[in-house]
Amino acid sequence: MYQDIKYETEDDIALITLHRPERLNAFTERMRKEIIDALDRIDADDSVRAAIVTGAGRAFCAGADLSAGGKTFDYEARGAVEQGGIRRDGGGQVSLRIFSCLKPVIAAINGPAVGVGATMLLPMDIRLAASEARFGFVFTRRGVVPEACSSWFLPRLVGISRALEWVYSGRVFDAEEALSGGLVRRVLPQAALLDAARTLAREIAENTSAVSVALARQMMWRMLGADHPMAAHRIDSRGIFAMGRSADAYEGVASFLEKRAPRFTMKPSRDMPDFFPWWEEPDFR
Secondary structure (H helix, E strand, O other), X not given: OOOOEEEEXXXXXXXXXXXXXXXXXXXXXHHHHHHHHHHHHHHHXXXXXXXXXXXXXXXXXXXXXXXXXXXXXXXXXXXXXXXXXXXXOHHHHXXXXXXOOOOOEEEEEOXXXXXXXXXXXXXXXXXXXXXXXXXXXXXXXXXXXXXXXXXXXXXXXXXXXXXXXXXXXXXXXXHHHHXXXXXXXXXXXXXXXXXXXXXXXXXXXXXXXXXXXXXXHHHHHHXXXXXXXXXXXXXXXXXXXXXXXXXXXXXXXXXXXXXXXXXXXXXHHHHOOOOOOHHHOOOOO
């Protein structure tokens, strides 16, 4: 079904593998479409509780495919301008789809992640890196600017000063610097990387309410842009009211009191509270 990625599911976990190993998984228009389609499948499939994204071969993603040479980023010269005289950034479309996902997205960064290979990581929830991984926000060295919504995500994740240093210089840095800067959560030996990502995904899948996780994911990410804690209070209040009377809340308390594993039954495809998605309301209260 896919050409530039591989998509697999096992034990409630989806695995998306960027799969152009001969080109270090360089990002293409086809890869953009396939990643978005895979994320649509993940959100629609209630049996999938978490997603892992990794790369095939020795790289995660070496950035945009530069086979068009100097015209790589000149969409007008390549005849790729969309209606209205401009073309939407493909990396940004991927980042926005990850941002809107209802399932946790875990990055297993197996090797170099440069350009869009680095920026597509930012809206993923938890980033684990192999010790061989390298990172680079190299846009200024290519005569372009940061993309994939990274001007929003990167300063929020690592702070404005570190974000600017990495973007201004465009230098490539190692996994330990990414760890100390807060870009990744853990650095692991290559052989342990996917197992660690799967263990984390299983912890979520086996112990939590899918609807609670879907709500919490959107609450956390979207509150990064709120201008006052009152915005969070409004959504917290609506969420607690809606979920507090739900079947999953009753089961969560009962399983705790009975000292057994929970058996949550609510599904994101059918059981999201009626106020979701609240950010589409003109004035949520």
